[in-house]
Amino acid sequence: MKNIVFSAVVLSTFFIMLSEKITATTIACAMIVAVIVTMLNKDRLSHFNYIELKVLHKWMHFIMVLFKEVVISNIQVAIIVLSKDMKLAPEIVRFESKLSSEVMRTVLANSITLTPGTMTVDISDKELWVHCLNGDYKDGLTELVLEDILHKIEGDLHG
Amino acid sequence: MADFLSILLISLGLFFFLVGAIGVIRFPDALTRAHGAAKSDTLGAALCIVGLMIKAGFTPVSFKLMLIVFFLWTANPTAAHMVAKAITVKKMTEER
Numbered sequence: 001m002k003n004i005v006f007s008a009v010v011l012s013t014f015f016i017m018l019s020e021k022i023t024a025t026t027i028a029c030a031m032i033v034a035v036i037v038t039m040l041n042k043d044r045l046s047h048f049n050y051i052e053l054k055v056l057h058k059w060m061h062f063i064m065v066l067f068k069e070v071v072i073s074n075i076q077v078a079i080i081v082l083s084k085d086m087k088l089a090p091e092i093v094r095f096e097s098k099l100s101s102e103v104m105r106t107v108l109a110n111s112i113t114l115t116p117g118t119m120t121v122d123i124s125d126k127e128l129w130v131h132c133l134n135g136d137y138k139d140g141l142t143e144l145v146l147e148d149i150l151h152k153i154e155g156d157l158h159g
Numbered sequence: 160m161a162d163f164l165s166i167l168l169i170s171l172g173l174f175f176f177l178v179g180a181i182g183v184i185r186f187p188d189a190l191t192r193a194h195g196a197a198k199s200d201t202l203g204a205a206l207c208i209v210g211l212m213i214k215a216g217f218t219p220v221s222f223k224l225m226l227i228v229f230f231l232w233t234a235n236p237t238a239a240h241m242v243a244k245a246i247t248v249k250k251m252t253e254e255r
């Protein structure tokens with residue numbers, strides 16, 4: 001129930017923001033559409049369990065770290081692409097995740113793709129198959145700050 | 160000043176797009192090409208959009224632009240992952 005209300009509120013605010021004006025018509029339309037969309041996606045609402053006030057600062061930290069990683073990875077890809085001899089030794093390594101929920105593992109897989117030199121190829125249960133541009137990036141995977149933050153968020157939510 | 164800053168950011172963003180395009184041509188095989196395409200688009204698009212946000216000022220337009228960054232940053236790795244998965248599946252079936 002809490003998730004349904006939360007989802008409807010978020011969606012209707014989104015609608016109003018996009019329509020750029022607050023009139024009776026837009027608010028009514030926003031609420032009707034938000035409720036319909038929420039009802040159609042009832043079984044996906046459990047994803048909202050991961051957004052709570054007590055873990056909000058950890059999500060902020062996560063976004064900051066992710067942003068830093070994206071900048072670093074872009075500069076590294078630029079250096080590799082523009083270097084005369086590309087030092088490439090691509091390999092696919094197995095990476096075991098300690099995260100227990102599927103949503104968190106999806107977030108982790110997406111952020112691994114955004115971090116330098118690595119790209120998630122496949123996920124099967126707790127195993128992630130990660131493609132590395134170079135052997136050096138493989139070591140960076142074991143001390144992943146992003147996974148620690150996600151692990152802490154999971155711990156805070158489920159005790 | 161704001162104009163200068165936004166032009167600078169957009170140029171930087173375009174530089175990263177260019178690097179991504181060169182990467183797609185220069186990388187040796189499909190999986191590494193996906194790397195080039197996935198990485199440089201994220202920062203390139205983000206920088207371009209932040210440049211446009213500075214130009215738009217504090218209006219609903221810049222809020223919408225911020226949402227575009229958010230959706231790009233979630234969609235881009237997912238797309239890269241699907242491409243990578245398709246490539247590996249194809250490789251496996253060819254080896255058999």
